[in-house]
Amino acid sequence: MAETQIQTRDETLVDPVAQRPGFEETGSRIAVAGHPIHAMTVAFPIALTFCNFGADAFYWWTGDVFWARAGVWAAGMAFLIGLAAAASGTMELLLVPGIRARASAWTHAAIAVALLSVLGANWGYRLNGYETAVLPYGILLSGFCVVMVGATGWHGGKLVFDYHLGTSNGS
Numbered sequence: 001m002a003e004t005q006i007q008t009r010d011e012t013l014v015d016p017v018a019q020r021p022g023f024e025e026t027g028s029r030i031a032v033a034g035h036p037i038h039a040m041t042v043a044f045p046i047a048l049t050f051c052n053f054g055a056d057a058f059y060w061w062t063g064d065v066f067w068a069r070a071g072v073w074a075a076g077m078a079f080l081i082g083l084a085a086a087a088s089g090t091m092e093l094l095l096v097p098g099i100r101a102r103a104s105a106w107t108h109a110a111i112a113v114a115l116l117s118v119l120g121a122n123w124g125y126r127l128n129g130y131e132t133a134v135l136p137y138g139i140l141l142s143g144f145c146v147v148m149v150g151a152t153g154w155h156g157g158k159l160v161f162d163y164h165l166g167t168s169n170g171s
């Protein structure tokens with residue numbers, strides 16, 4: 001009787017998603033010589049978003065227009081390289097069966113698309129006059145972008161380090 005109960009419990013623990021063909025196939029396919037392009041490109045929008053916030057803070061502190069100009073360039077490049085990073089991430093998500101099957105990969109995609117829309121708004125707002133844009137809304141937007149990029153990057157790191165998605169398959 002006890003044995004039957006244990007067996008029944010084991011049967012209920014079978015995860016149907018894990019039974020899908022290719023569930024264990026999580027190696028990166030969008031890669032150069034085994035090095036994943038998404039991981040290589042995401043560093044740029046992350047760093048540039050922090051630079052944008054830093055430049056806004058220095059503009060607020062010094063009033064030097066150089067920092068407002070540095071801010072608009074950092075914001076633009078964060079957005080544009082972010083789009084390129086998202087393209088490689090999306091291909092990885094759609095092409096690798098073990099990544100496609102995991103809900104957390106789709107969660108990351110949703111957070112990333114929200115981030116890109118805020119990065120785009122942050123850049124676009126500055127294009128109508130980058131110096132007047134910084135205070136107060138520019139720095140508020142770049143501060144919000146820092147929070148969003150931190151959440152997206154942290155979550156992407158979870159995918160790689162905890163779930164081993166997009167890692168080398170040894171080939």
Ligand code: HEM
Pocket residue numbers: 028036038039042045046082085086087089090091092093099105108109110112113115116149152153154155156157158159160165166167
């Ligand atoms: C729709 C857009 C995106 C999709 C579908 C996506 C998908 C993924 C996937 C599947 C991974 C696992 C590793 C891999 O397969 O390469 C990953 C990792 C990661 N993603 Fe994204 N991503 C997107 C956009 C972004 C953006 C915009 C950022 C930040 C600016 C970002 C930051 C990261 C980070 C930091 C990692 C961990 C990389 C590592 O440590 O190796 N992702 N992403």
